Structure formats: structure tokens, C-alpha cells
Amino acid sequence: IADVQEAIDHELVSSKAIHDKITEVAAQVSRDYAGKDLLLLGVLKGAVNTMAEFSLAVSIPVGLEFMSLSSYGSGTTSSGRVTIRQDISTDVRGRHILIVEDIIDSGRTLAWLVDELRRRGAASVEIFALLEKPSRREVEVHVKYRGYEIPDEFVVGFGLDYNERFRNLDSIAVLKPDVYQGVQA
Numbered sequence: 001i002a003d004v005q006e007a008i009d010h011e012l013v014s015s016k017a018i019h020d021k022i023t024e025v026a027a028q029v030s031r032d033y034a035g036k037d038l039l040l041l042g043v044l045k046g047a048v049n050t051m052a053e054f055s056l057a058v059s060i061p062v063g064l065e066f067m068s069l070s071s072y073g074s075g076t077t078s079s080g081r082v083t084i085r086q087d088i089s090t091d092v093r094g095r096h097i098l099i100v101e102d103i104i105d106s107g108r109t110l111a112w113l114v115d116e117l118r119r120r121g122a123a124s125v126e127i128f129a130l131l132e133k134p135s136r137r138e139v140e141v142h143v144k145y146r147g148y149e150i151p152d153e154f155v156v157g158f159g160l161d162y163n164e165r166f167r168n169l170d171s172i173a174v175l176k177p178d179v180y181q182g183v184q185a
């Protein structure tokens with residue numbers, strides 16, 4: 001595959017739609033947290049592009065931290081177990097935290113993270129998830145800032161990967177079937 005666009009079967013959310021949604025949520029967050037000390041916490045690696053674009057659109061001064069979590073490994077279905085690949089070193093006690101995520105699927109990653117941050121003494125914990133797959137939800141998680149609901153198809157792009165590739169696609173899309181059937185990226 002010479003170009004990531006060639007691997008796309010169909011697009012679900014365009015680059016423009018992603019940008020517009022992130023801008024809209026950032027304006028809302030800037031209003032909601034005006035006068036508060038807000039920490040944006042990105043969940044690597046999937047949230048990398050959402051966080052980059054979102055943080056630039058937020059107009060109040062915020063802190064940026066990243067935690068690297070994994071629930072998927074290399075397959076296309078969630079393992080249900082959350083592994084910390086890299087933790088934050090910041091003390092979150094008394095901080096208002098907004099978790100920035102690319103997608104909520106089973107909900108296990110975010111349910112675990114919200115519990116963990118509360119256990120560490122955060123003053124408040126809310127979530128911005130760019131994408132949601134409602135039909136795949138296994139655990140209840142309150143998502144205050146929501147982007148797009150998508151069907152239960154395996155999607156890549158804007159941070160989301162298949163086997164650590166296609167995070168650098170600028171839209172959200174479904175790959176051609178032959179990409180999963182061993183064609184090298």
C-alpha cells in the first residue's frame with residue numbers, strides 16, 4: 001500500500017466533520033471550565049490527533065498530560081483488560097480532569113481510567129470521546145462531551161489503528177477487507 005487513502009473501503013467521518021466537532025466541543029469546554037484549573041488527559045496512542053487538535057481549539061489555559069493504555073493489543077476486538085503502558089507522573093489530587101479519547105467501544109478502558117483517577121483524588125473527572133460505538137458498550141460510562149456515534153465496524157484513522165498502522169489517516173474510515181487478509185501495510 002503506497003498511500004493510506006488506497007486502503008480505505010469507505011469513509012465514515014470526514015476530516016472536516018472531525019474538525020468541526022472538535023472545534024464545537026472545545027468552545028463548550030472553554031465555557032464550562034472558565035476560571036477553573038483544567039487538566040486535559042489524553043489516552044495514547046489513539047487520542048494523539050484528537051488531543052492535538054482539541055487542545056489548540058481550547059481557549060482557556062490548560063495542562064496537558066498523557067497516559068498510554070492498551071486494551072486491544074494487535075487484534076480487532078478488545079481484550080477487556082487494561083494495561084498501563086506509560087503512566088503520568090503528575091499528582092492529580094484536587095485537579096479537574098477532562099479525559100480526551102478517540103473512541104469508546106466496550107467502555108472498559110474509560111471505566112477503568114475514571115475509577116483510577118477518582119481513586120487518586122481528582123476533584124472531578126469528565127470525558128470527551130470523539131467516537132462511540134453504542135452497540136458494543138459493555139460497561140456504563142458517563143460521557144459528558146460526545147462526538148459521533150458510529151456503527152459496529154472496525155474503523156481506523158485520526159489516531160485509530162489497525163495493527164499499529166493507519167493512525168495517520170486524516171478521516172475515520174473502514175479498511176478494505178484485503179487489508180485484514182494479510183496484505184502488508
Ligand code: PRP
Nearest residue numbers: 045046070071072078105106107108109
Ligand atoms: C482503543 C481506543 C480506546 C479503547 C476503546 O485503544 O483508542 O482507547 O481501545 O476500547 P474499549 O472502550 O473497549 O476499552 P487501544 O487499546 O487499541 O490502544 P491504542 O489507543 O494505543 O490504539
Ligand code: MN
Nearest residue numbers: 043044045046
Ligand atoms: Mn486507545
Ligand code: MG
Nearest residue numbers: 046072160161
Ligand atoms: Mg488500538
